[in-house]
Amino acid sequence: MPIISIEQAGKYDGQEVTIRGWLYNIRESGKLVFPIFRDGTGIIQGVCALKENPEAFQALKGLTQESSVIVTGTIRAEQRAPGGFEMGVSKIQVLQKVSEAQPYPIQLKEHGVDFLLDHRHLWIRTPRQASILRIRAEAVRAARNYMDSQGYILTDAPMFTPAACEGTSTLFEVNYIDDQKAYLTQSGQLYIEATAMALGKVYTFGPTFRAEKSKTRRHLTEFWMLEPEAAYADLADMMTLAEGLVSAVVQSVLANKSIELETLKRDTKKLENVKAPFPRITYEEAIAILNKHNNPTKFGDDIGGDEETIVSNEFDRPVMVHRYPAAIKAFYMQPDAERPDLALAFDMLAPEGYGEIIGGGQRIHSLELLKQRLQEHHLPEEAFNWYLDLRRYGSVPHAGFGLGLERTVAWICGTEHIREVIPFPRMIYRVYP
Amino acid sequence: MPIISIEQAGKYDGQEVTIRGWLYNIRESGKLVFPIFRDGTGIIQGVCALKENPEAFQALKGLTQESSVIVTGTIRAEQRAPGGFEMGVSKIQVLQKVSEAQPYPIQLKEHGVDFLLDHRHLWIRTPRQASILRIRAEAVRAARNYMDSQGYILTDAPMFTPAACEGTSTLFEVNYIDDQKAYLTQSGQLYIEATAMALGKVYTFGPTFRAEKSKTRRHLTEFWMLEPEAAYADLADMMTLAEGLVSAVVQSVLANKSIELETLKRDTKKLENVKAPFPRITYEEAIAILNKHNNPTKFGDDIGGDEETIVSNEFDRPVMVHRYPAAIKAFYMQPDAERPDLALAFDMLAPEGYGEIIGGGQRIHSLELLKQRLQEHHLPEEAFNWYLDLRRYGSVPHAGFGLGLERTVAWICGTEHIREVIPFPRMIYRVYP
Numbered sequence: 007m008p009i010i011s012i013e014q015a016g017k018y019d020g021q022e023v024t025i026r027g028w029l030y031n032i033r034e035s036g037k038l039v040f041p042i043f044r045d046g047t048g049i050i051q052g053v054c055a056l057k058e059n060p061e062a063f064q065a066l067k068g069l070t071q072e073s074s075v076i077v078t079g080t081i082r083a084e085q086r087a088p089g090g091f092e093m094g095v096s097k098i099q100v101l102q103k104v105s106e107a108q109p110y111p112i113q114l115k116e117h118g119v120d121f122l123l124d125h126r127h128l129w130i131r132t133p134r135q136a137s138i139l140r141i142r143a144e145a146v147r148a149a150r151n152y153m154d155s156q157g158y159i160l161t162d163a164p165m166f167t168p169a170a171c172e173g174t175s176t177l178f179e180v181n182y183i184d185d186q187k188a189y190l191t192q193s194g195q196l197y198i199e200a201t202a203m204a205l206g207k208v209y210t211f212g213p214t215f216r217a218e219k220s221k222t223r224r225h226l227t228e229f230w231m232l233e234p235e236a237a238y239a240d241l242a243d244m245m246t247l248a249e250g251l252v253s254a255v256v257q258s259v260l261a262n263k264s265i266e267l268e269t270l271k272r273d274t275k276k277l278e279n280v281k282a283p284f285p286r287i288t289y290e291e292a293i294a295i296l297n298k299h300n301n302p303t304k305f306g307d308d309i310g311g312d313e314e315t316i317v318s319n320e321f322d323r324p325v326m327v328h329r330y331p332a333a334i335k336a337f338y339m340q341p342d343a344e345r346p347d348l349a350l351a352f353d354m355l356a357p358e359g360y361g362e363i364i365g366g367g368q369r370i371h372s373l374e375l376l377k378q379r380l381q382e383h384h385l386p387e388e389a390f391n392w393y394l395d396l397r398r399y400g401s402v403p404h405a406g407f408g409l410g411l412e413r414t415v416a417w418i419c420g421t422e423h424i425r426e427v428i429p430f431p432r433m434i435y436r437v438y439p
Numbered sequence: 440m441p442i443i444s445i446e447q448a449g450k451y452d453g454q455e456v457t458i459r460g461w462l463y464n465i466r467e468s469g470k471l472v473f474p475i476f477r478d479g480t481g482i483i484q485g486v487c488a489l490k491e492n493p494e495a496f497q498a499l500k501g502l503t504q505e506s507s508v509i510v511t512g513t514i515r516a517e518q519r520a521p522g523g524f525e526m527g528v529s530k531i532q533v534l535q536k537v538s539e540a541q542p543y544p545i546q547l548k549e550h551g552v553d554f555l556l557d558h559r560h561l562w563i564r565t566p567r568q569a570s571i572l573r574i575r576a577e578a579v580r581a582a583r584n585y586m587d588s589q590g591y592i593l594t595d596a597p598m599f600t601p602a603a604c605e606g607t608s609t610l611f612e613v614n615y616i617d618d619q620k621a622y623l624t625q626s627g628q629l630y631i632e633a634t635a636m637a638l639g640k641v642y643t644f645g646p647t648f649r650a651e652k653s654k655t656r657r658h659l660t661e662f663w664m665l666e667p668e669a670a671y672a673d674l675a676d677m678m679t680l681a682e683g684l685v686s687a688v689v690q691s692v693l694a695n696k697s698i699e700l701e702t703l704k705r706d707t708k709k710l711e712n713v714k715a716p717f718p719r720i721t722y723e724e725a726i727a728i729l730n731k732h733n734n735p736t737k738f739g740d741d742i743g744g745d746e747e748t749i750v751s752n753e754f755d756r757p758v759m760v761h762r763y764p765a766a767i768k769a770f771y772m773q774p775d776a777e778r779p780d781l782a783l784a785f786d787m788l789a790p791e792g793y794g795e796i797i798g799g800g801q802r803i804h805s806l807e808l809l810k811q812r813l814q815e816h817h818l819p820e821e822a823f824n825w826y827l828d829l830r831r832y833g834s835v836p837h838a839g840f841g842l843g844l845e846r847t848v849a850w851i852c853g854t855e856h857i858r859e860v861i862p863f864p865r866m867i868y869r870v871y872p
Contacts, residue, residue: 011590011639026671027639028833046639046670047590074833076671102834110832127633127825128832136637143593150583157444157480160576164863165598165646165661168871179614180623183650183660188870190613200560200872201862204569206444206460206479212646213598217616227616228598237479238459238509392560392872399543399561400461400507401535429634430597437621438601439633439825 007078012048015091018081025050025093028131029073031114032066039066041095043077048265049133051087052079054095062098072110072131074101089265126430127439137266138427141259142415146211148258149232149409152251153209158234161201163194163210169389176216178227190215193408194233195338196393199369202235202404203396209234219434223423224311224361226412228432235406241340241350241368244405245326248354248364249282251409252324256280259418272420276357279323284354289330292317306331315359324363328352337379340368340403352407360417366407373397440511445481448524451514458483458526461564462506464547465499472499474528476510481698482566484520485512487528495531505543505564507534522698559863560872570699571860574692575848579644581691582665582842585684586642591667594634596627596643602822609649611660623648626841627666628771629826632802635668635837636829642667652867656856657744657794659845661865668839674773674783674801677838678759681787681797682715684842685757689713692851705853709791712755717787722763725750739764748792757796761785770812773801773836785840793850799840806830 009024010017027045034040037056042049056063069075078097083090104110112128122129129135153160166180166188178190194210201208211232218225234247256277259267267274287295289309296303299316303309309317309327318325332341332349339349351367370376376397380387387394415427425431430439442457443450460478467473470489475482489496502508511530516523537543545561555562562568586593599613599621611623627643634641644665651658667680689710692700700707720728722742729736732749736742742750742760751758765774765782772782784800803809809830813820820827848860858864863872 026835028636046592046635046637072833074835101836104832108831111828125825125828127630127828130634130637139594139634139638140592146593147583147587150580154580159479159573160579161572161862162646162663164861164865164870165648166865166870181612181614182870183652183867186868186870197560197863201563201572202479203461204479204563205572213595215598219616230595392558395544395558395560398541399537400505402459402507403534429594430630432597432599434616435619437597437599437615437619 012043012045012050012089015048015050015081015089015093019083019091020081022078022080022096024076024078026076027074029069029071029075031071032069034067037063039063041066041069043075043093044131044133046136048089050089050091050093051084052077052093052095059096062095065098065100066095069100070104070106070109071114073103075099076101123425123431123436124438130429133269135426137263137269138415138419138421139429140266141263141419142411142427144259144263145255145415145418146411148255149251149411150211152254153211153232153234156207156247156250158207158209158236159201159205161198161205161208161210162212163191163197163233165191165213167191169386176218178215178217192216193231195235195406195408198233198235198406199393199396199404202237202406203400203402207234207236207239221434223425224413226424226428226431226433229424229428230411231408232411233406233408235404237402237404239368239405240403241328241352241405244366244368244407245286245328245352246282248326248352248366248407248409249284249324252284252354252363252414253280253282255414256418267419270419270421272418277418281323284324284326285321286326286328289327289348292327295320306333308334309353311361314355314361318355318357318359318361321357324354324356326352326354328367335367337383337385338369338376340370340405341375350405356413356417358417358420360413362410363413363417364407364409366405368403368405371397371401371403373401445476445478445483445522448481448483448514448522448526452516452524453514455511455513455529456526457509457511459509460507462502462504462508464504465502467500470496472496474499474502476508476526477564477566479569481522483522483524483526484517485510485526485528492529495528498531498533499528502533503537503539503542504547506536508532509534556858556864556869557871563862566702568859570696570702571848571852571854572862573699574696574852575844575860577692577696578688578848578851579844581688582684582844583644585687586644586665586667589640589680589683591640591642591669592634592638594631594638594641594643595645596624596630596666598624598646600624602819609651611648611650625649626664628668628839628841631666631668631839632826632829632837635670635839636833636835640667640669640672654867656858657846659857659861659864659866662857662861663844664841665844666839666841668837670835670837672801672838673836674761674785674838677799677801677840678719678761678785679715681759681785681799681840681842682717682757685717685787685796685847686713686715688847689851700852703852703854705851710851713757717757717759718754719759719761722760722781725760728753739766741767742786744794747788747794751788751790751792751794754790757787757789759785759787761800768800770816770818771802771809773803773838774808783838789846789850791850791853793846795843796846796850797840797842799838801836801838804830804834804836806834
C-alpha cells in the first residue's frame, strides 16, 4: 500500500493509499462522518460510513482537531471536494488524540492577532499561513535560481559587524566575547562590494537586522534581504537585473503555487502582468505624477509610503524610480555625471500599495569623492578604512541593490502585514515564541 | 565586439573580445609582456609585443598588481597557458593604476594569517580564496536543490530567540529594544520541529551562532547550518536523507567546480567515492574500532576529534555512527525502544580527519517523557512551553539533523581551517573587517 502525500492524491485515483497527517476539521451527519485531513502538503476531505467501516467511523466520531492520524482509504475524483479528490476512509490509526480538556488553542474561528502571534508555532498549521510559507519558499527558490542563472555567485555577508554603516539609531548591539562589542548587520552591501571585486558578480541572501521602533505593517526587526552586486555594472544594468529577478519570482509562484494563491484568495490577474520590462521613470517624473494628483511633494523631498502608492497606481506592474536627489540618498551613491545633484539610485515600487521592495544603484568608485562623502555625512573614516581599500586597489564602476524578501512576498500573497510572511516574526515587543 | 567573462574564453577561440577585470600579475621579457588578468570568473594569460601594439605594451609595462583594466585582444588556444587559452592583447584601458607608493598589500608571496585575515576583503581576490568561495556557493546551490527535490519546504528559523535552548555558556546576548534581552540562535531545530508539524517536511538554512572560546581550526562564532526536519520520519529516514544530501553536494562540486578544485590542488579521487549508501555503524561498533586501535574510549564516553579520525579512517567515504548513549546526547533525543539507554541519534563523520559534519536523530514525541528529560537536564519547563505544545497537539514521531556548511566545505576543499571557507570569518577575537 503506497504511503502518499496529499498533494499526490490526484495521481492515485481509484487506488487505496495511506496518508499520514492531522485531523484539520470534521463534520458529522448521522451515520456518516466527513473528516478533513491535512499533512502539510495539502488538505483532503474524507468520508466514512458507520455501516461500511464501523471501526474507522467510531475512531473518527468525536475526534478532536489536530489529532495526529494515519489514514488508509481509496482516493476518488469528487468535483465537489476541495482539490477535486476525496478519500473513502477504511482504516484509521490515531497516534495522539488531542485532549478534550485541553483542546487545540486555535479554533476554526477568528482570533486576535496577539493571540495568534503568541501561538505562532501552531498558527502556521492553518491553511492560510501554511500557504504563505510555501509561497515564501518558492519565492526564495526562484530568486536563488535566477541569480545563479545570471552568473551571480553567492557570497554570504557576515551577521556580526564591527561598526555601524549607516546611522546607529537602528543598530542592535551584541555582547561579544570578553567584553567586546559587535553589531548585527543592517545590510551586506559593503561586504559584497568587496566580494564583487574578487568574483565579479555576487549576491548575498540572509537575515538583516534593524532596531525599528516603528510599529508599521511594513517593519520587522529581523528580515531577509537578497543583495546582488556586480563589478563593471551601472544603474541601467541593475534595473534590468531587478526587473528580471522580480518577474522570475512572481512568474514562478504563479506557475508552481496556484493552489496556495487560491487558498489566499489572491487576485492573480494583477500578478500575471508582472513581466519585464517594467516602466522606468525619473524621480522628477514621479514628482510630476504626485503633483498631478494634488500631492505637494517637491524636489528634494523623500517619497513616503502614501506617495509611493499614488505613483505605483499609475502602472500595471512594478515601477522603477531612478535618479533621486543625492542629498536624500546614502553616502556611497554615485552622482549622475550630467546632473551631479542627482544620485544614480533607483527604487522599485510594488503595485497595490505595497511600496518599495527594492532599493539600489551605482556606487561611488572614486576614492577622493567617497572620502568627501564620508566627511559630509559625519561618518568616521577609520571605520570605513577597509571599504576605502576597494577604491585604492583597482577600483571599478560597480552597482547593486537590495530586495526585501518579506515585502516582496507580502505583495505576492496580498497580505496586509509582513509579519505573516516569515515563519517567526520579530518585532519591537516580540521575540517569542 | 563581445564583452566576455574569462570563463567563456574557450568559446571565442580566434575571435577578438573584451575582458573587464584586474591585473593579477605580469612578467616582462624584453619587448614582450605577459600579463595575467583575472575577472572573478577565472584567470587568463595575455601576451603583448612592443612592435605590434606599442600603446598597449607601454600601458602594461610596469603596471601594478590589481590595477583595474579593460582589455581587448584575440583569444587563441595555447596548451602551455593555464586554462588552455591566452589573449593576444591589442588594446588596454587602465581604469585605475594602483599607486606604486601604496602598492596592493597582498603580494604574491606568503603572508601571516593574521595579516591575511585583517585584509580579508582583499585576500578573497587570490585564486585560492576565490576558488573556495565559488565551491562554497556551488555547495549551497546543490544542497538547496537537493532539499527542494526531496519535497522539503524552506522555513527560515529566527535569529532572535527568547531563551537559551541547550546551555547558556555559548550564547550571545543582544541588547534588544527598550532594555529587553534576546539571544542569537544556536540552532533552528526547535523552530523547524514546529514548521514540520505544519508543512510535513521542512528545512532551515541560515546563520547560527556560538560564543565559542575555543580557538580550534573547526570553530567559528558565526556559521551556516542546513537543518531538515520531517514529521512521520525516523532515524533511518534521516540517515538516508543525509547520505543523499552529502553525495549530491560533493558530486555537484566535482561536476561543476573542477577548475576550482584543481586550483586548490585537491585530490579529487577521495571525493569521487562519496556516493550513497554510506556505511552505518553503531556507537558500540565505533568503540570496538577504537579499542582495536588501542584507543581507550569506553561506552559512555564522547567520541572526540582524534577518535573521529580513527573511526573514519576505516572507510573510503563518510560514515554514520548511530545509537549513542542517551546520557551524552541532547535532552530531546528519542530513546531506542529496544535499548532505552541508547538515543536514536546519529553523527556523520567526514573522511580525512574532517570530523563531524552532521548531527541529528529522532526527537522525543511523548509529552511526558520530554517533560521528564527537561527536568533531568535542569532546563526550565516554562521556556519550553511552546515547544511542549508540539507534543500536546497532534504529536507524531519526527526526526531531523543539522549539517554544518563550513565543515562540509572545508572537507570538500581540503582546507586546514574553516575560517577560509566563509567570506568574512568571525572568531573569538575577530569581527573585522
